[in-house]
Amino acid sequence: VILSGAGARRRRRAAAPRELGRAGGREGPAGAARSATSRRPSRRCVNLKHHASKGADDHKMVVKEVELPSWWLSDVQVTSAGSGLRSEKAVKVAPALVLRRLIDGRLHGSDPSLQDLMQLRTLCKELGVSVPIKATNTRDSFYRYAVETTLEAVQEGSGAMSSREEARSFLGSFAMYIEHEDSRALTQLLAGVAARTRALLLQAAALNRQSSDIECLNVLQKLSRVMSTFPLPQGSAEMELVAAGLKKSTGSDTERQNLFDLYVNGTSGNESGVVAEALGLSLA
Numbered sequence: 001v002i003l004s005g006a007g008a009r010r011r012r013r014a015a016a017p018r019e020l021g022r023a024g025g026r027e028g029p030a031g032a033a034r035s036a037t038s039r040r041p042s043r044r045c046v047n048l049k050h051h052a053s054k055g056a057d058d059h060k061m062v063v064k065e066v067e068l069p070s071w072w073l074s075d076v077q078v079t080s081a082g083s084g085l086r087s088e089k090a091v092k093v094a095p096a097l098v099l100r101r102l103i104d105g106r107l108h109g110s111d112p113s114l115q116d117l118m119q120l121r122t123l124c125k126e127l128g129v130s131v132p133i134k135a136t137n138t139r140d141s142f143y144r145y146a147v148e149t150t151l152e153a154v155q156e157g158s159g160a161m162s163s164r165e166e167a168r169s170f171l172g173s174f175a176m177y178i179e180h181e182d183s184r185a186l187t188q189l190l191a192g193v194a195a196r197t198r199a200l201l202l203q204a205a206a207l208n209r210q211s212s213d214i215e216c217l218n219v220l221q222k223l224s225r226v227m228s229t230f231p232l233p234q235g236s237a238e239m240e241l242v243a244a245g246l247k248k249s250t251g252s253d254t255e256r257q258n259l260f261d262l263y264v265n266g267t268s269g270n271e272s273g274v275v276a277e278a279l280g281l282s283l284a
Contacts, residue, residue: 074172099131114149124177132179147192155222164229193230194238205250217266228270243280
């Protein structure tokens with residue numbers, strides 16, 4: 001049957017929603033896990049996107065690449081998103097539910113353990129999915145907590161975090177799975193290392209003044225583990241701030257030099273140049 005005029009137009013309008021439905025598809029639920037393989041084509045560089053101010057031309061996107069340190073690691077191989085589970089829905093929902101439980105626990109005063117965070121990372125890795133945290137403040141806070149928990153385990157040299165590669169891979173991968181920008185994650189990690197460096201050096205200085213040599217050496221060995229796992233570059237702004245604070249808290253240059261000598265002679269001496277900077281000393 002051939003329709004013309006108003007009848008043909010009515011038929012076309014009636015058919016339009018079905019065509020849009022087939023072409024457009026549907027968005028997944030907010031916060032649902034996404035395939036980790038679809039994100040970040042390169043793990044060695046971070047793209048920082050800046051919008052130029054509006055002028056004669058339209059808004060232009062300027063992309064600046066920031067080189068990540070050589071020790072920044074992450075999971076590079078993930079399995080298919082559907083492997084090992086009975087339904088596609090379970091693949092998408094399971095990691096998101098685990099993440100929600102951990103975040104809700106923090107809101108109610110129950111911080112997750114490092115083992116909880118590692119289990120979330122393992123689940124995302126096995127399923128090949130990410131669990132994005134939409135709210136920037138929540139994402140920052142959650143990753144900062146992961147950094148602090150990891151650094152605590154690293155300094156004690158305990159469990160899986162006694163391996164430098166595992167500690168590095170864990171924090172790099174954790175940022176990827178919660179879709180935290182590498183540049184932001186790295187900034188938080190370096191700030192965490194600097195804060196821990198300051199705290200451990202202050203503790204060591206206090207023990208040194210009390211002539212508690214064994215305890216002082218134990219603290220400096222903790223610092224050595226942290227510095228060798230997540231080394232800060234020499235001349236960093238973080239160490240300048242640490243040095244400025246320690247000069248007011250550790251007394252004379254002689255005391256800081258003595259502390260540095262204990263670090264070099266009583267530990268493996270990893271990153272001694274950066275430790276000297278933190279103490280406000282010059283090796284020249």
